[in-house]
Amino acid sequence: MIRPPLPPFTEETAPLKVRAAEDAWNSQNAEQVAQAYTPDCFWRNRTDFIQGRKDIIAFLTRKWQQEQDYRLVKELWGFQANRIAVRFSYEWHNAAGQWFRSYGNELWEFDESGLMRRRVASINDLPISEADRKLLWTGARRPDDFPSLSDLGL
Template identity: 60%
Template sequence: MEPRPPLPPFTNVTAVQKARAAEDAWNTQDPYRVSLAYTPESEWRNRNKFIAGREQIVEFLTQKWARETEYRLIKEVWAHTDNRIAVRFVYEWRDVEGQWFRSFGNENWEFDTFGLMQRRLAAINDVAIADADRLFHWPMGPRPVAHPGLTELGI
């Protein structure tokens, strides 16, 4: 397998780099691209779903982004150690009926020695919001470098 830097053990700098790389990939809404950051047998818990392996990751993300349109995500490192990173995240999205949501969550990540995520545990809560209450307005794709993060936005 090809290493996917930064590699564990993580420092504060490399944990932030890893989280931003994940955020950027998820903001592409390309399920295959996102799946490559995970081991072939990666295990996920996402809300009430249990997912195993890249094929199921691609299937899950394809269905997710068919339901959650205009998806924009920000991740922020909460804590890290050796081969683990905990992040908090917020994303905004619109459902197929046009209702906007802000989803708040926490993820626990565990990486192998190649820097691939072998385990992802996510807890997420959704809150309906008005279009006027949206905070994430950048064009679809990765968040611009100058766009504030969660702490700067007061979230």
């Protein structure tokens, strides 16, 4: 399976890869998201260690059951050859209605076909009020003209 854009990444292709990942995660379709990773992909997500697409699907299914009304924005931080660094923020609420803004950084490594083979994520959660939300749009995909994390002061 080929998943463009392919490494080595450039100033034009790295942001495209980041946006494709953001769009996929905002779909909250765990099986679709898992297809962007190698079959044996390794993740560290907070304190979870995940290996392979089956575990990715199970993890994301649990995640989006707990993190309701999920809205994510990713921003390219840097890239080199087959690696990309991003920062991100997402907002969600739990079953009790408490809203959170989660902040994080990810390090990605891709194989030659453009599939991610390694993902390392560090994430912190900040309780917020619903009135303090900033990631507000309709539909799964963030509109192209929606402000970036930097523009939002996040």
